[in-house]
Amino acid sequence: MKTRDLAYIALFAAIIAVLGTLPAVTIGPVPITAQTLGVMLAGSVLGARRGFLAVLLFLVLVAIGLPLLASGSGGLAVFAGATAGYLFSWPVAAFVIGWLTERFWARYNVAWGVVFNVVGGMVVIYLVGVPVLAAVANLSLGEAIVSGALPFLPGDAVKAFIAAAIAAQVRRSYPVIERPQRAVATR
Amino acid sequence: MTLALYVPRRSVVHRVPAGGKLLALAALAVLLFAVPTLPVVVAALLGVLAVGLGAARLPATALARQARTVRWWLAGLLVFHTLFSDLPTAAVTVLRLLALVLAAAVVTATTRVTEMVAVIERLCAPLRVVGVRPARIGLVISMALRFIPVLAERADRIREAQAARGGSARGIRGLRTTVTPLLVQLLQMAHTISEALDARGADDVPPARGRRSPAPAA
Numbered sequence: 001m002k003t004r005d006l007a008y009i010a011l012f013a014a015i016i017a018v019l020g021t022l023p024a025v026t027i028g029p030v031p032i033t034a035q036t037l038g039v040m041l042a043g044s045v046l047g048a049r050r051g052f053l054a055v056l057l058f059l060v061l062v063a064i065g066l067p068l069l070a071s072g073s074g075g076l077a078v079f080a081g082a083t084a085g086y087l088f089s090w091p092v093a094a095f096v097i098g099w100l101t102e103r104f105w106a107r108y109n110v111a112w113g114v115v116f117n118v119v120g121g122m123v124v125i126y127l128v129g130v131p132v133l134a135a136v137a138n139l140s141l142g143e144a145i146v147s148g149a150l151p152f153l154p155g156d157a158v159k160a161f162i163a164a165a166i167a168a169q170v171r172r173s174y175p176v177i178e179r180p181q182r183a184v185a186t187r
Numbered sequence: 188m189t190l191a192l193y194v195p196r197r198s199v200v201h202r203v204p205a206g207g208k209l210l211a212l213a214a215l216a217v218l219l220f221a222v223p224t225l226p227v228v229v230a231a232l233l234g235v236l237a238v239g240l241g242a243a244r245l246p247a248t249a250l251a252r253q254a255r256t257v258r259w260w261l262a263g264l265l266v267f268h269t270l271f272s273d274l275p276t277a278a279v280t281v282l283r284l285l286a287l288v289l290a291a292a293v294v295t296a297t298t299r300v301t302e303m304v305a306v307i308e309r310l311c312a313p314l315r316v317v318g319v320r321p322a323r324i325g326l327v328i329s330m331a332l333r334f335i336p337v338l339a340e341r342a343d344r345i346r347e348a349q350a351a352r353g354g355s356a357r358g359i360r361g362l363r364t365t366v367t368p369l370l371v372q373l374l375q376m377a378h379t380i381s382e383a384l385d386a387r388g389a390d391d392v393p394p395a396r397g398r399r400s401p402a403p404a405a
């Protein structure tokens with residue numbers, strides 16, 4: 001991995017951190033943190049590998065004691081909490097989004113981007129986050145879905161669209177993902 | 188932007204190596220989930236408080252600040268389990284979570300970020316075998332730490348500029364006129380920085396000693 005890739009990874013880790021300081025977008029009843037927007041952006045701008053590493057790096061920064069999560073929390077405590085599953089799912093989400101984006105790079109547009117972001121940024125995150133929530137909080141799966149997935153649906157849909165719109169614009173002006181074949185093959 | 192939950196003190200707990208504290212934390216988590224009984228959980232909670240407030244001499248507010256984020260979860264869990272399970276289950280679940288969160292908060296408050304980074308570099312040392320260079324991991328962490336205040340400042344400046352013009356960057360136009368150009372600028376900045384680092388030898392691969400294949404890039 002080149003130093004340039006490391007710089008992009010560090011940049012997106014920082015972007016996710018700074019998104020946590022933005023005032024929450026207020027659409028609907030649940031305050032929506034902008035940080036999953038950063039996760040979606042990392043995947044769709046950097047691609048699978050670098051996107052995954054950027055989000056992982058962000059989590060490492062949180063774990064070593066920086067209060068970078070949207071609520072101003074951080075440290076190892078958050079990884080023991082009920083929402084830990086969501087955090088652990090973020091790198092996977094970025095990877096899935098990045099993989100899909102690389103696959104369809106030649107045809108990438110806002111519509112495809114929304115699809116990829118929904119698959120990676122919502123389905124994957126809920127698939128990991130909700131069962132962990134259920135286990136840690138001793139809830140049944142149904143209860144966990146009601147409290148841990150449904151409230152986020154509208155906000156996440158909006159973020160999937162915003163991330164796709166930005167990614168499509170960045171792709172036109174400053175593409176970071178290279179040809180899909182090379183992006184997969186280089187190690 | 189304050190960047191650390193570390194609370195400087197001269198204490199035994201502060202002096203324990205970061206790796207040891209992390210191991211102890213992991214052991215506590217295993218114990219609490221393996222033996223979820225009320226006496227064990229209460230003892231763990233008291234022990235954590237004794238170490239944090241007593242031995243480490245942390246102010247209660249430092250721990251409370253980190254526990255604050257889970258307070259609604261704890262309250263919700265307490266109500267839920269009192270209604271649908273029984274009181275002992277409710278107590279064990281809530282106190283266990285609280286003990287773990289506080290224990291993690293103690294580790295965080297007594298360990299410098301640089302020490303944690305050193306632990307990470309050491310933990311990553313075995314990854315050398317698959318071609319990851321631990322020094323590069325240190326590099327990427329320091330880069331991110333440097334980028335965060337830079338980005339926060341830029342975001343602030345844009346917000347102020349927009350407020351001064353009485354506009355806002357909402358909607359699709361905002362994305363096209365503000366957010367995307369900023370992101371492109373940042374990507375260019377990252378690229379420039381990486382070139383500067385490479386010019387100073389950041390990309391130099393340390394000489395491989397007796398390895399069959401040349402060291403792949405990390």
